[in-house]
Amino acid sequence: MTTVTGVEGEERNDFNKVESRQIRDRSLRLLGSLLRPLKARVTLTIVVVVISTAAQVAGPALIAYGIDTGLPRMIKQDWLPLGLAVAGYLAAGIAGAILISWYTVLTARISQAILIDLRKRVFLHTQRLSLEFHESYTSGRIIARQTSDLDSIRELLDSGINQLVQGGLYMLFIAGALFSIDFWSGVVLFGSLVPLAFLLRWFQKRSQRAFRETRTASARLIVHFVETMTGIRAVKAFRKEGRNAVQFAALTEDYREANLKTIRLFGILDPGLVLIGNVALGVVLLVGGLRVAEGGLAIGVLLAALLYTRSFFAPAQDMAMFYNSYQSAAAALEKISGVLEEQPSVPDPIKPVDLWEANGELAFRGVEFAYTPERVILPRFDLEIPAGQTIALVGSTGAGKSTLAKLISRFYDPSDGSIRLDGVDLRSLHPKDLRRAIVMVTQEAYLFSGSVGDNIALGKPDATNEEIIAAAKAVGAHEFIMALPDGYDSDVNKRGGRVSAGQRQLISFARAFLADPAVLILDEATASLDIPSERLVQEALQTLLADRTAIIIAHRLSTVAIADRVLVMEHGRIVEDGTPRDLISGTGRFAKLHAAWRDSLV
Known part of the structure; x- marks a missing residue:
């Protein structure tokens, strides 16, 4: 008996894994079809964000150059190095600002193009589906596909992708810059990635489950509201207001509890990120200060290393927020792709026969x-x-x-x-x-x-x-x-x-x-x-x-x-x-x- 149950459990797990893989592949196919017409625009956006991020990261290195090279040369009445550092810093700031503005517009256009395409697809496809689908798929669920699910994808495209791309590139470029100006400061920063990885992995596992609960509770709330408003005549006729109020209150409480679980996770994540960042900053300051005292490190390089270390952890919270948006959007994309994968049970003929004037037999x-x-x-x-x-x-x-x-x-x-x-x-x-x-x-x-x-x-x-x-x-x-x-x-x-x-x-x-x-x-x-x-x-x-x-x-x-x-x-x-x-x-x-x-x- 135990052996059979164990085998059945393994088969069920294998089936669930295959089904999850199929759902993921289905969502990726949909995403690919949405992005395919926008290849040129996406490529331009990637180039712009890479250059803008590099311009932002250049600042502390230019400050180090100005302090360690420009100031000593200025004492000798050579203003050129300091002038170049200042001019370079201002140019990098202006270029970064302009490119960020351009990048924001480009990503907005891409996200709106995707949303318009997806919204049209869902509407046109649900109209093409046969009556059997609409008799089994509640109107509340269809409305949720066009409203809350598309809103989740919009939030990911409007802000989540920006947080991921800019934050990820920013952290990568900072790490590269830090290693280039001072190897040991880079090693300290690299060591801080270990607790950071554990913290983010912990958050990822729990937030995935918590956010799916939030999505489910939200969908139930929407379905109940839509069905109540659609059937308001029956509600009035059978005096169902009281029962509806109790049911809605219970669904609202479920939604509140699901959201509280997510908020508690962020209550641990945010202080954890601050703690890891402060500890890393303190270690860099300690190690770098000792080396400055020994003459093994320039003061300008230490300042740049501190600025880079402090800036490195700033995008981490944004990237964690991206994962939050990603889970919501991924669940929404799975549901939408499921609807778009539905095939009419009454398909149009491949080679239709014309009947211009019917007699009615x-x-x-x-x-x-x-x-x-x-x-x-x-x-x-x-x-x-x-x-x-x-x-x-x-x-x-x-x-x-x-x-x-x-x-x-x-x-x-x-x-x-x-x-x-x-x-x-x-x-x-x-x-x-x-x-x-x-x-x-x-x-x-x-x-x-x-x-x-x-x-x-x-x-x-x-x-x-x-x-x-x-x-x-x-x-x-x-x-x-x-x-x-x-x-x-x-x-x-x-x-x-x-x-x-x-x-x-x-x-x-x-x-x-x-x-x-x-x-x-x-x-x-x-x-x-x-x-x-x-x-x-x-x-x-x-x-x-x-x-x-x-x-x-x-x-x-x-x-x-x-x-x-x-x-x-x-x-x-x-x-x-x-x-x-x-x-x-x-x-x-x-x-x-x-x-x-x-x-x-x-």
């Missing part, structure tokens, strides 16, 4: 659909829907009606078999032709910010005002639109908050009718309408659905009356198929549903 050939092998939603079936026929899909909740509609819209692909439009497999059909031929109206009736006219025009972006008004009149939406303050130019506000649920549905109807598809799918699309509005829409439907294929999914059996054919579904299977009149007069499932509905009206 649908054929299901051996279709089967399952979200997972263990969860079969639609067992294998065949179905023919002639062009121009209006089909009503009825059945209990969970029978598979909406899944069937999603397959027709190609939000999902069948697990087996094929769905054909006018003889063309939907998987081979050009995406533009597919979206033009098949339009789905859902119960949600989502409206985007903008005017009523803009929302209707989504069905046909180049539509004229006359066409927009005609579509609204066709579904009975014209009167209430004209009653709005600015008519068709009225702003619907966020998610259509200015109009009622039924009015939003009518606008979505007008949008779909304006698109004039060959196949129109109405998935519970009349559920938000009151009885007068539903009757008005049904009158419009009889006219507008006359020359197109329509699939109507409805629990209200009054909507079924306009259908040419009714399909009754149970557990993913079509159990009844016939005209409304024939099925009502029978003794099957639909007849019972219709009788129950009629009794409810009475």
Whole structure:
């Protein structure tokens, strides 16, 4: 038993290592693709920062030259060495300042170019991903990718990289300069690197874990906030404010505790860096002072060595802060690269087939659909829907009606078999032709910010005002639109908050009718309408659905009356198929549903 458990543990560790390596490689590939177009700019930036750092480091060496060479020569009335030292010091300072300014601008341009590229990639890619991804990946997590994660990368690019590059080069150049002017002072400085390395390694191990906890706590906080604000109607309806406050307080406390762990680490790191720096400075002063007293070291060189030693430790804290930013950005880049690695479960065809004018004939050939092998939603079936026929899909909740509609819209692909439009497999059909031929109206009736006219025009972006008004009149939406303050130019506000649920549905109807598809799918699309509005829409439907294929999914059996054919579904299977009149007069499932509905009206 122990042996098996040990082997399983080793295999799990090996798997985790491989997975971590794959995630790291994925992030590096993404970073490389972002930097590749900026090679020339990055190269120029490297040259600028190297020269600017060298100019900054030259100062103490020039001071040593001025003291040890310039001052004795000045006593002999030779002002040239001291003048050269002063002029060189001023020139190095001015050059360093100018180059640092240039470097700051260059790095800002590079970071902004990377962020713009990455932000566009995330937005465009998430739009291209299939509905399956968005139904499993919460909106809060998507928002976190575009906000907090990109902010973490921005902080690293804006300041973290500067801290690393400038700090690392500064320390390297200082060490080189110190060794060049006095070898033994360089040895003392080199010895101080041992405790410095231990301190930084200690900080690295603990800060990595602490910062990941901070990132996780932050993500949970954002997700909870976004979901609360998105579902504020449900929060109000079910008086969930109190529970939300308790949950949010707990998440906030977790976030505070995670941040406190990170702050405690810096509470040890910062004093440790100061202590190591002061000890090194004291040793250099002691050793150098004794050598000056013995005549083995010039006073100017000792002063330069002290200045270099003191300056050497200044970037160490910045580099530790870089690691802090790096951990945050690395975790964010891993998550973003994970999203960008996602592939659409419904890919566009490699060689699309054009279908400029669709008639609307649908054929299901051996279709089967399952979200997972263990969860079969639609067992294998065949179905023919002639062009121009209006089909009503009825059945209990969970029978598979909406899944069937999603397959027709190609939000999902069948697990087996094929769905054909006018003889063309939907998987081979050009995406533009597919979206033009098949339009789905859902119960949600989502409206985007903008005017009523803009929302209707989504069905046909180049539509004229006359066409927009005609579509609204066709579904009975014209009167209430004209009653709005600015008519068709009225702003619907966020998610259509200015109009009622039924009015939003009518606008979505007008949008779909304006698109004039060959196949129109109405998935519970009349559920938000009151009885007068539903009757008005049904009158419009009889006219507008006359020359197109329509699939109507409805629990209200009054909507079924306009259908040419009714399909009754149970557990993913079509159990009844016939005209409304024939099925009502029978003794099957639909007849019972219709009788129950009629009794409810009475």
